[in-house]
Amino acid sequence: xxxxxxxxxxxxxxxxxxxxxxxxxxxxxxxxxxxxxxxxxxxxxxxxxxxxxxxxxxxxxxxxxxxxxxxxxxxxxxxxxxxxxxxxxxxxxxxxxxxxxxxxxxxxxxxxxxxxxxxxxxxxxxxxxxxxxxxxxxxxxxxxxxxxxxxxxxxxxxxxxxxxxxxxxxxxxxxxxxxxxxxxxxxxxx
Amino acid sequence: xxxxxxxxxxxxxxxxxxxxxxxxxxxxxxxxxxxxxxxxxxxxxxxxxxxxxxxxxxxxxxxxxxxxxxxxxxxxxxxxxxxxxxxxxxxxxxxxxxxxxxxxxxxxxxxxxxxxxxxxxxxxxxxxxxxxxxxxxxxxxxxxxxxxxxxxxxxxxxxxxxxxxxxxxxxxxxxxxxxxxxxxxxxxxxxxxxxxxxxxxxxxxxxxxxxxxxxxxxxxxxxxxxxxxxxxxxxxxxxxxxxxxxxxxxxxxxxxxxxxxxxxxxxxxxxxxxxxxxxxxxxxxxxxxxxxxxxxxxxxxxxxxxxxxxxxxxxxxxxxxxxxxxxxxxxxxxxxxxxxxxxxxxxxxxxxxxxxxxxxxxxxxxxxxxxxxxxxxxxxxxxxxxxxxxxxxxxxxxxxxxxxxxxxxxxxxxxxxxxxxxxxxxxxxxxxxxxxxxxxxxxxxxxxxxxxxxxxxxxxxxxxxxxxxxxxxxxxxxxxxxxxxxxxxxxxxxxxxxxxxxxxxxxxxxxxxxxxxxxxxxxxxxxxxxxxxxxxxxxxxxxxxxxxxxxxxxxxxxxxxxxxxxxxxxxxxxxxxxxxxxxxxxxxxxxxxxxxxxxxxxxxxxxxxxxxxxxxxxxxxxxxxxxxxxxxxxxxxxxxxxxxxxxxxxxxxxxxx
Numbered sequence: 001x002x003x004x005x006x007x008x009x010x011x012x013x014x015x016x017x018x019x020x021x022x023x024x025x026x027x028x029x030x031x032x033x034x035x036x037x038x039x040x041x042x043x044x045x046x047x048x049x050x051x052x053x054x055x056x057x058x059x060x061x062x063x064x065x066x067x068x069x070x071x072x073x074x075x076x077x078x079x080x081x082x083x084x085x086x087x088x089x090x091x092x093x094x095x096x097x098x099x100x101x102x103x104x105x106x107x108x109x110x111x112x113x114x115x116x117x118x119x120x121x122x123x124x125x126x127x128x129x130x131x132x133x134x135x136x137x138x139x140x141x142x143x144x145x146x147x148x149x150x151x152x153x154x155x156x157x158x159x160x161x162x163x164x165x166x167x168x169x170x171x172x173x174x175x176x177x178x179x180x181x182x183x184x185x186x187x188x189x190x
Numbered sequence: 191x192x193x194x195x196x197x198x199x200x201x202x203x204x205x206x207x208x209x210x211x212x213x214x215x216x217x218x219x220x221x222x223x224x225x226x227x228x229x230x231x232x233x234x235x236x237x238x239x240x241x242x243x244x245x246x247x248x249x250x251x252x253x254x255x256x257x258x259x260x261x262x263x264x265x266x267x268x269x270x271x272x273x274x275x276x277x278x279x280x281x282x283x284x285x286x287x288x289x290x291x292x293x294x295x296x297x298x299x300x301x302x303x304x305x306x307x308x309x310x311x312x313x314x315x316x317x318x319x320x321x322x323x324x325x326x327x328x329x330x331x332x333x334x335x336x337x338x339x340x341x342x343x344x345x346x347x348x349x350x351x352x353x354x355x356x357x358x359x360x361x362x363x364x365x366x367x368x369x370x371x372x373x374x375x376x377x378x379x380x381x382x383x384x385x386x387x388x389x390x391x392x393x394x395x396x397x398x399x400x401x402x403x404x405x406x407x408x409x410x411x412x413x414x415x416x417x418x419x420x421x422x423x424x425x426x427x428x429x430x431x432x433x434x435x436x437x438x439x440x441x442x443x444x445x446x447x448x449x450x451x452x453x454x455x456x457x458x459x460x461x462x463x464x465x466x467x468x469x470x471x472x473x474x475x476x477x478x479x480x481x482x483x484x485x486x487x488x489x490x491x492x493x494x495x496x497x498x499x500x501x502x503x504x505x506x507x508x509x510x511x512x513x514x515x516x517x518x519x520x521x522x523x524x525x526x527x528x529x530x531x532x533x534x535x536x537x538x539x540x541x542x543x544x545x546x547x548x549x550x551x552x553x554x555x556x557x558x559x560x561x562x563x564x565x566x567x568x569x570x571x572x573x574x575x576x577x578x579x580x581x582x583x584x585x586x587x588x589x590x591x592x593x594x595x596x597x598x599x600x601x602x603x604x605x606x607x608x609x610x611x612x613x614x615x616x617x618x619x620x621x622x623x624x625x626x627x628x629x630x631x632x633x634x635x636x637x638x639x640x641x642x643x644x645x646x647x648x649x650x651x652x653x654x655x656x657x658x659x660x661x662x663x664x665x666x667x668x669x670x671x672x673x674x675x676x677x678x679x680x681x682x683x684x685x686x687x688x689x690x691x692x693x694x695x696x697x698x699x700x701x702x703x704x705x706x707x708x709x710x711x712x713x714x715x716x717x718x719x720x721x722x723x724x725x726x727x728x729x730x731x732x733x734x735x736x737x738x739x740x741x742x743x744x745x746x747x748x749x750x751x752x753x754x755x756x757x758x759x760x761x762x763x764x765x766x767x768x769x770x771x772x773x774x775x776x777x778x779x780x781x782x783x784x785x786x787x788x789x790x791x792x793x794x795x796x797x798x799x800x801x802x803x804x805x806x807x808x809x810x811x812x813x814x815x816x817x818x819x820x821x822x823x824x825x826x827x828x829x830x831x832x833x834x835x836x837x838x839x840x841x842x843x844x845x846x847x
Contacts, residue, residue: 014266019240021231023273064455065447077236088237095231097447108234110442127441134444135466136459143463147470151441154473159438161822162829167438175438180425182443184298189290189448 020095029190030094033059034087051090053083061188066133070113097188106186107176111169121166127152284308288705295454296663297446300708303665304701306728310676311697313414317407317683317690324403325687329384329396348604351382351611351755365528368626370619370686379622379688382615382756397758397768401747404684408740411680415733422725440465457713472559490557497552504548505574508541509581516585534620535627538578542674546571546667568666572731575674576738583681583742586620591750605751612756614685621682621689628675629696636703640711663712666727668704672697673731680739684746 008016008031016027034051037058042049053072062068072083075093085093095101096109115122116129128148135141143151159167159175176182230240285308293301358372366372376383386396444462449455482490515537519530549570553563587593590613592601600608610616639661646655679693748766752759759765773784786792 015241016237017269018266019230019237023276025277060450064449064452065445066455066459067445067447075236077238092236102232105232105234112234114442130441131466134441134459135463136456141459141463143466143470147467150470150473151466155438155441161825163826164829164833172442175442179439179443181298185443185446185448187448189294 016091020091021098021100022091022095026094026098026190027091030091031087033190034090048086050078050084050086053085056083056085056090061190066136067113070116074109074112094188094190097186099187099189103177103183104173106183107173108169110176110182110186111172114172121168122172123166124152124156127155127167284311285701288701292705292708294448294450296708297449297454297458300663300665302725302728303668304705306669307672307697307701307704309418310672311694311701313411313676314679314690314693314697316410317679318688318694320403320407321683321687321690324399325384325396326378328394328399329378329386347608348611348754351753368528368623369531370622375615375619379686380615380618381685381687381758382612382618382753384687384758385756386758395768395772397762398772400687400758401765401768404687404743405747407683408680408736408743411736412733412740415729415736419726419729419733422729425726468559475559494556497556501549501552501570504545505577508545508574508578511537511541512578512581513585516582516589520586520589532623532627534582535624538582539627539631541578542571542575545574549574568727571667571670572734575670576677576734579674579677580738580742583738586617587742587745590617591746604754606753610753612753614753614757618682618685618689621678622686622692624678625675625682625689625692625696628671628678629700632671632696632700632703636707636711640707644711660713661707661711663708669728670731672700673728673735676732677735677739680736681742684743 008028013024013027016022017024020027022030037051037055038049053069053076056072057063057068062071065071069083071093072085073081075089075096076083076085077089078084078086096105111122112118114126114130116126117123122130131148131151132142135143156165156167159171161171161174162168230244233240233243235243285304289301289304289308292304353376358366363372366374370379374380378384384396384400446458449458512534515533519533546567549567553567553570556563556566558566584593588595589607590610591606592598595601606613643658644660647658647660650656675696676693679689682689747764749764752762752765754760759768762768762771773781776784
């Protein structure tokens, strides 16, 4: 670890191992990466300091991800809604995206990431946002409104089992459970 | 307590607190030690909240006995041990870091190719282990292989096999590495070097071991591939349209969170965009298709028939070229140059590089949807590649074993072509050359085509260079190459028992060459490739290859006269004869059981039993499908009822004073 940051106390490390899906090495690596992003004078304060969203997004693992803002938003426990992250939030995120996390918890967080307005269901607006994130933000890479309508119609027809016009968590998890690629692609490893 | 209220306020929309098993209080205190930590980790809430939940749970009056504390301690120690063990095995895992790196940059679609390489490496490694353990070690340790055998009643004509290699020059020795002649020909690399006398007093029979370990290995490969096919078949079936929500699953699971490089991310976005566009276009197309007139339909089908005819003609021409190449390469083997000897693999490669381009051009005239076009071309390429291999084997068999022309003058005395005194070794050399050549092409493609192309695309500004661009990494075609190489190894294992070792080395190096090409010279293909889809496809190709190899080997083992001056089976009329001969030494009771197990009655019983089991499974699957449909309907009705009640309630509320 050297001078890159303060050491993790042993008992805290044990607790993190208990509460997350990460191994000891992964936690230590995460701590090092997190400390590197902190400004010098805050490194000693350790676990209390928060990283602002702009700093978190400089991580190469998140830089290219179109959902990076949502990821910060979902895992941040700060009250200000700015998406700043403490070390524990950071660990929570890595735990969910780790290899060993259960598919259920992965799909749960996927749902929350895709739920852009945080209202607990995926409605048409959320789906539109989602598709735009997938195809890219530029004007030329967006689907035109007619295609978008058709696509969303298709999605709802297939997955909205109770026909209430939105996709709720259990419907979402139902679809995800049939997709074998999901656990391997919903993954971020430091 | 304020915190816990805060927590309950934050979470209700996700129904965590009521539905999660952690809160089901009926967990027995004994089981708590293990389950608690597992469940807490799997809770969808933040670290602070988890900590709080743990405190809450501890303070709700459950006394923690020393037994439970001890159990928890033990569980923790067990986990630490498990993690330590996992760390240890991680060191032994082959290519783990490389595979992770590839997945991180290019996603699991391309990674699946490298996983496949790893799988093939292990398949070959298994063969090396089996052959060293059961054949090579016993032969080198306890047998004298310098005695040359004499077949029963064979004339001199069939026995003049020269083992003299003293007159070869240094240049020839160098050539021998490529052709497998000279010193290599009489090493344990090839069948002909295993000269062991049949000895009934020994408990261990090398003849039997040779046959059984090769057959057993092929059977083990079959089972291994079948197992992988079955697991990927389930995934594949789920992705079929009738069974799965195509669009929604794609939208929700398409993004690879592993991707780190912005360029790859942009590319991925483009490919998703294209894919969605194609899908939507196909939807419209399907509607249009239903409105086609009779005349248009007949025109279309005639066109397709014509194109398929053209493709068949092209393939026939390709096979003729392979036939010619085989004939040239087999003319008087002694005086041929290395280039001539390598003619068949060269022609096969050329055919398989150029015909796919033509297929690709022709398929666009057929008026299929883009997805079908890609799949159709791929299927045609697979057929071409495997059948060109099969054709080469056929022509080789025709030439060497006189299959179909047994009355020709050079065939009559020995039962095989007398030009090839030790024909197994000769066939083994052909397979050796094929394997060697496929590795050479991989090497040449990486450094003579991909690398210059990248440099050209980077530094030149002419239109052609820009149009060519960087090479795309086409997963299916790369897999096809490696499957063909594996088929050759399987076919050659009988004639050249150490061929899998060569395969191991070649795959090991191929992994690094391909990785270098991928990272330095390639861009990922614009066409999406899903890992689950590809697994099924690769394994099926591999199974086809295995069948091809087994067919040719089965023919050789069951009905061809082994060469008389060399090899293990010189005294037998066919290699298979070893088995009945060994069986005859068994006690009578064992023979009786064997007779019964191979009789028609027993097979019939077995067949009946299997079909019974199959019927049970099929009916169960049908019943399950019906239940799913019913449950879906029920759920929709429930929600409708709920809405009805809400509406009623609303109208009543309005009327209230």
